[in-house]
Amino acid sequence: MELIRTIAEAHDLVEKIRLSGRLIGLVPTMGALHRGHLMLVDEIRDHVDVIIMSIFVNPLQFGPNEDFERYPRTLDSDVELAESVGVDYIFCPDVSEMYARNMKTRVVVSDLPDHLCGLSRPGHFDGVTTVVSKLFNILKPHVAIFGQKDVQQAIIIQKMVKDLSIDVKVLTLPIVREVDGLAMSSRNSYLSETDRLEAVKLFQSLNFAKQMIVTGEHDLSLIINAIKNFITTGNSAEIDYISLVDTETLEELTELKEGSSVLIAIAVKFGKTRLIDNLTVKIPVFEHVE
Numbered sequence: 001m002e003l004i005r006t007i008a009e010a011h012d013l014v015e016k017i018r019l020s021g022r023l024i025g026l027v028p029t030m031g032a033l034h035r036g037h038l039m040l041v042d043e044i045r046d047h048v049d050v051i052i053m054s055i056f057v058n059p060l061q062f063g064p065n066e067d068f069e070r071y072p073r074t075l076d077s078d079v080e081l082a083e084s085v086g087v088d089y090i091f092c093p094d095v096s097e098m099y100a101r102n103m104k105t106r107v108v109v110s111d112l113p114d115h116l117c118g119l120s121r122p123g124h125f126d127g128v129t130t131v132v133s134k135l136f137n138i139l140k141p142h143v144a145i146f147g148q149k150d151v152q153q154a155i156i157i158q159k160m161v162k163d164l165s166i167d168v169k170v171l172t173l174p175i176v177r178e179v180d181g182l183a184m185s186s187r188n189s190y191l192s193e194t195d196r197l198e199a200v201k202l203f204q205s206l207n208f209a210k211q212m213i214v215t216g217e218h219d220l221s222l223i224i225n226a227i228k229n230f231i232t233t234g235n236s237a238e239i240d241y242i243s244l245v246d247t248e249t250l251e252e253l254t255e256l257k258e259g260s261s262v263l264i265a266i267a268v269k270f271g272k273t274r275l276i277d278n279l280t281v282k283i284p285v286f287e288h289v290e
Helices: 007-019 035-045 077-084 124-139 150-163 184-190 192-201 201-214 222-231
Strands: 002-004 025-031 050-055 089-091 143-147 169-174 238-245 261-270 273-282
Touching: 002 007, 007 124, 007 184, 025 124, 035 050, 035 077, 035 143, 035 150, 035 169, 050 077, 050 124, 077 089, 077 184, 124 150, 143 150, 150 169, 150 238, 150 261, 184 273, 192 201, 192 261, 192 273, 201 222, 201 261, 201 273, 222 261
Parallel strands: 002 089, 025 050, 025 143, 050 089, 143 169
Antiparallel strands: 238 261, 261 273
């Protein structure tokens, strides 16, 4: 496996690969790899000939009071893990390589960021779409893959690709979870032992809400309060949001319609660690007797 540090090297590499007729797959990451990242590699392998993983902690998607400086950077172990699952190249540029000092361009998708994480992290998704569009331009993948845990990110990237006619197929992988249900995340390493035990309530609360919906509960406020009480009872968890939204537009639903689907999305702080999770639920159609 080879490490690529500069954009010029990457351009030379992808030109040779494309001229040879081989298909390129991109697995974008910020490093601190875990099993979820490795499963992204496994999933994309059947679609491409060459796998490139990017490892870049992107400053544009961090707010001024967020964890850019302390975000885990574990390149040596990341390289070993990536090589063990068959990654062919790692693109790991410095910030100065990715962003010129006088860079004045951003890629912005409208409306979709105005929900969920975008409300508490203004500018975050502009940073995501800008870096992903740069990665697409630099590495010219035929296929790219993203995790469903960051569901809003995946939807926004798919919209960007469609709107800008970017020639890349975007795949998404269902959330990869720990044995107890906690969604895998590089930020899980921040959790104290106590917070780690409490964090399993995220997935448990989503399943609790799903059970309410599939058994006929349609009162949105009742469902949201049930999730909130489930998560916060007995601990100091701090709710950022609990939202039931449209699976495409991400707009808050005002009612649950039988036969449609709802995305339940949550963001919660345990200690200083903010975690997200989500679940899509198909709303059953009930036989109504008149």
